[in-house]
């Protein structure tokens with residue numbers, strides 16, 4: 510366990526998807542922006558307001574009696590892998606562990622929105638968490654005073670596959686992961702999966718809150734010109750869980766390289782491994798079936814070199830849409846969406 514920040518709490522665990530796809534809840538990374546809110550289930554309500562036929566308020570008991578479903582999904586922090594950036598950047602220094610896969614369970618968001626009744630002008634859904642505080646950033650302008658953690662998604666995504674989860678891996682959500690209710694936006698970077706959800710605002714225009722525009726946004730290109738957009742779908746990515754960086758591996762032996770690969774809203778089709786810094790690539794074997802928006806495990810049997818040397822291992826995933834990982838970080842992403850082939854340096858001796 511690596512505590513990246515104490516207050517607010519940010520915890521990374523060793524990246525270890527070797528045997529099972531599901532990350533045990535007690536090893537699931539934690540990323541809070543503010544002090545964790547205290548919630549009294551008796552008085553807690555989910556409010557749905559804005560461009561709806563009628564504002565509604567649901568208690569925890571109301572929610573758990575609505576139609577429910579299971580959703581296995583990978584969450585990845587948009588800053589995961591930041592430790593690999595050269596030169597170093599200022600944000601939370603995630604290594605590989607800012608990602609995890611859980612079996613989420615709860616109410617489809619569409620069930621709740623349909624109960625409130627969407628007006629025809631509804632275009633965005635804003636999620637507000639109960640947590641609030643002063644935004645802190647060394648490299649971004651922050652607003653004065655306290656703000657809530659808030660993010661929005663377009664209505665098309667909201668009605669498609671978004672879940673309001675009250676269980677993780679078969680148990681009640683834990684306080685760290687958003688008890689009593691959190692959003693799960695499958696296939697999107699995890700800043701959209703708002704924890705401690707207590708308010709949904711249906712809006713007729715793009716949301717421009719701090720965590721939507723100043724933070725968790727990047728440059729994309731339109732006709733070659735940079736335009737600022739909120740971070741959304743996960744970029745295709747693979748990560749090597751074993752060996753660990755700087756692991757010492759014997760010469761001339763069989764070593765099983767293990768890892769996971771994921772993408773946003775597309776299945777993983779191929780993972781390749783390079784044991785020579787990217788000069789040549791070979792296909793890895795899959796150890797689990799493809800599941801939309803959940804990572805897929807893979808392994809590769811490596812015959813290690815006969816002579817002692819330092820080796821740079823790389824993995825490269827490709828999804829069914831043909832999206833693949835670049836060898837370099839895209840500078841337009843600043844210190845987010847770090848999905849280039851991450852070099853794992855090991856010592857063969």
Ligand SMILES: Nc1nc2c(c(=O)[nH]1)N[C@H]1C(S)=C(S)[C@@H](COP(=O)(O)O)O[C@H]1N2
Pocket residue numbers: 537538539540541542543584585586587637638639640658685686687699700701702703704705706
């Ligand atoms: N209310 C609230 N929701 C939040 C956050 C937060 O600070 N407050 N952090 C977001 C970010 S940036 C990430 S990466 C995920 C982390 O979810 P986890 O702590 O369950 O792993 O929650 C998201 N939802």
Ligand SMILES: [Mo]
Pocket residue numbers: 540585586587588699700
């Ligand atoms: Mo995050």
